[in-house]
Amino acid sequence: MELTSTExxxxxxxxxxSNVFIAKTLFSILEAFEIGSIIVCDTLSSAEKHLGNTExxxxxxxxxxxxxxxxxxxxxxxxxxxxxxxQTLPIxxxxxVTDIDTIVMAxxxxxxxxxxxxxxxxxxxxxxxxxxxxxxxxxxxxxxxxPNRRRRKMSIMEWDGENxxxxxxxx
Amino acid sequence: MNKxxxxxxxxxxxxxxxxxxxxxxxxxQRVSNLEKSIHNxxxxxxxxxxxxxxxxxxxxxxxxxxxxxxxxxxxxxxDFDRKPEAELxxxxxxxxxxxxxxxxxxNEERDLQLFKELYPDLSKVISDI
Numbered sequence: 123m124e125l126t127s128t129e130x131x132x133x134x135x136x137x138x139x140s141n142v143f144i145a146k147t148l149f150s151i152l153e154a155f156e157i158g159s160i161i162v163c164d165t166l167s168s169a170e171k172h173l174g175n176t177e178x179x180x181x182x183x184x185x186x187x188x189x190x191x192x193x194x195x196x197x198x199x200x201x202x203x204x205x206x207x208x209q210t211l212p213i214x215x216x217x218x219v220t221d222i223d224t225i226v227m228a229x230x231x232x233x234x235x236x237x238x239x240x241x242x243x244x245x246x247x248x249x250x251x252x253x254x255x256x257x258x259x260x261x262x263x264x265x266x267x268x269p270n271r272r273r274r275k276m277s278i279m280e281w282d283g284e285n286x287x288x289x290x291x292x293x
Numbered sequence: 294m295n296k297x298x299x300x301x302x303x304x305x306x307x308x309x310x311x312x313x314x315x316x317x318x319x320x321x322q323r324v325s326n327l328e329k330s331i332h333n334x335x336x337x338x339x340x341x342x343x344x345x346x347x348x349x350x351x352x353x354x355x356x357x358x359x360x361x362x363x364x365x366x367x368x369x370x371x372d373f374d375r376k377p378e379a380e381l382x383x384x385x386x387x388x389x390x391x392x393x394x395x396x397x398x399x400n401e402e403r404d405l406q407l408f409k410e411l412y413p414d415l416s417k418v419i420s421d422i
Contacts, residue, residue: 127297141345143316144352150308155301186344218348218359221421239351243305247298 124251127156133254134159134176138169138183138195139216144239148182148216151243166195173204180212180253182237185228186219193231200232200267209267210260212253216241232268234258313353320358320396324389327365331386339369357404360422361389361411367419377418384411 125133135157139145145162152160161176163169169183181199185192202209215228218239228236234257235249258269294302323346330338343366350358364385368377388407392400415422 124294124298127301130301141348143312143345143349147309147312147352150312151305154305154308184348218344218351219363239348240354241352243302243309246305247302 123255124247125254129254130155131158133157133179135161136169136172136176136178136181137162137216138164138166138181138192140164141184144184144216148241148246151241151246154243155247166191169195170198173199173207175206177206178211180214180250182214182216184216184218185231186217193227196228196231196233197267209262210257210269212257214249214253229271230266232266234269309352316349316353317396320355320393324393327362328386328390331365331369331382336369340366343369355392355399357408358389358392360408361385361392364415364419364422365389367422373418374420375418381414381418385415 135152137145137148137152137160139148139162142164145164149160149162161172163172169181172178173181183192183195185196196213196215198204199207199211199213200209204211212234213232214235214237215233216237216239217224217228220238225236234253237245237249261268261270323342327339327342327346330342343362347359347362347366350356350362365382367373368382388411391407392404412422
């Protein structure tokens with residue numbers, strides 16, 4: 123379900139993109155949605171500072187920035203490095219690189235949604251709404267921290283035996 | 294979608310349209326800067342500029358410019374299946390220059406034709422193009 127105008131006005135969003143022009147465009151889209159607060163960072167170090175002292179509702183990040191260090195930034199959020207923000211904070215990857223390796227890398231780093239460029243305002247609204255309103259089960263195990271990577275319910279019986287990794291999440 | 298949301302989307306689309314005009318206005322200069330960096334063998338700058346051009350062109354509806362920029366980015370990142378001849382890099386650059394030569398009047402048909410001609414050689418270097 124899409125976010126209502128009232129819900130949008132209450133959101134605090136961080137945009138992390140070294141491409142100032144793309145960041146500005148995304149900012150304009152979110153501004154048109156009347157998002158409560160939008161912070162733009164063009165370096166990962168400034169993004170880390172904001173992450174450490176600002177309570178956020180969502181992050182838009184392009185992980186290709188700074189030689190793919192954006193990926194480490196996503197992992198840092200998922201590992202709970204920020205006292206102000208939960209590990210479950212929705213992260214939307216905003217990328218122009220859509221080859222399968224990149225998508226798998228992003229998914230494995232724990233992104234919530236992926237917006238591939240060209241992005242349209244309708245797509246941004248839909249992904250933002252999905253990331254905030256339809257959060258998937260959060261997995262926290264040794265090999266992976268992030269939203270459940272399975273989106274579809276499979277028409278197979280759920281595992282109910284021992285060693286269910288989902289039960290390790292509450293460690 | 295209710296009226297509020299429709300209005301919101303319309304406002305956002307207008308903002309994207311403004312950004313697209315700004316992008317188009319600087320396109321020739323951007324490709325020229327990319328060309329200079331290639332000629333100076335400034336690898337780091339080429340990767341950065343090609344990636345920026347790739348993502349912005351994708352955002353503002355220049356699909357062939359996106360793919361040629363992607364090809365250049367991957368070549369200069371060393372992320373290729375086979376090392377390209379210098380001549381192919383120059384041909385790609387020339388195609389890119391032609392595609393943006395009159396940005397106000399984008400010629401989809403010509404750009405597609407140019408891309409089709411280059412594609413067999415480009416895909417030998419990077420299969421995922």
